[in-house]
Amino acid sequence: MNSINPNLSNDAELLQHMEQGSKHAFNVLYEKYWSQTYSNAYKRLKDDDQAKDVVQEIFTHIWLKKETLHIDNLPAYLNIAVRNRVFKLIEKQKLIHPFFDTLETMPAMYLQADANLLWKEFFRSYEALLTTLPPQRQLIFRLRFQEDLPTKNIATQLGLCRKTVQNQLGKAIEQLRISLLQLLTVLITLLSATAN
Known part of the structure; x- marks a missing residue:
């Protein structure tokens, strides 16, 4: 039996009904905890879209795995789910963002002729690396x-759904991550040598 008293606020009972396949029980829990979970994610990410995505992914996971999760509290x-997903997201972005921060500050840091040549060489390698991505992934x-541009704007501009844009970014980051970091390490080493 999946009929539930609409005023029922006991999580344990709702969770039990949800495990048995009650969409209503899931919806009650979703409504009850959405704001709190969103607020928790937003506090960590300071980004409305990303926070909403994290919450959506967590609740989708709970529903899809309802029969095997057995949540007590x-x-x-x-x-914990918010913390873990936020950490994952930040780790992924941290691998790429420092790379571009460094790209932006380097030309100002190293203006001598040798460094400019190295910089051009590096940029050629970087561009060559980007062209190994499939065209749409490279553009994204x-x-x-x-x-x-935020993923939402990219999706609108390219006529894609945000999930597609995010998936393509994730794949691009996986593909480029090691090569980009190696390139950057080589450049920093060479520039440090020319600066001394």
């Missing part, structure tokens, strides 16, 4: 990290 579970990557 939903607020505690949500708190450039719009996000070189034009600094």
Whole structure:
């Protein structure tokens, strides 16, 4: 039996009904905890879209895995789930953002002729690396990290859904991550040598 008293606020009972497949029980829990979970994610990310995505992913995961999760304390579970997903997201972005921060500040830091040659050489290698990406993925990557456009705007501009843009970015980052960091390390080493 999946009929539930609409005034029921007992999480344990709702979770039990949800495990048995009650969409209504899930919706009650979703309504009850959405704001709190969003607020928790937003506090960490300071980005409305990303925070909403994190919350959506967590609740989708709960529903899809309802029969095997067996959650005892939903607020505690949500708190840990937000923390883990935010960490994952930040780790992914941290690998790329410092790279572009460095790209922006380097020309100003190293103005001598040797460094400029190294810089040009580096940029050629970087561009060659980007062209190894499939055309659409390359465009999305450039719009996000070189034009600094949010994924929402990129999706609108390219007529894609945000999820597609995010998936393509994730794949581009995976593909480029190691090569970009190696390139950057080589450049910093060479520039340090020419600066001394």
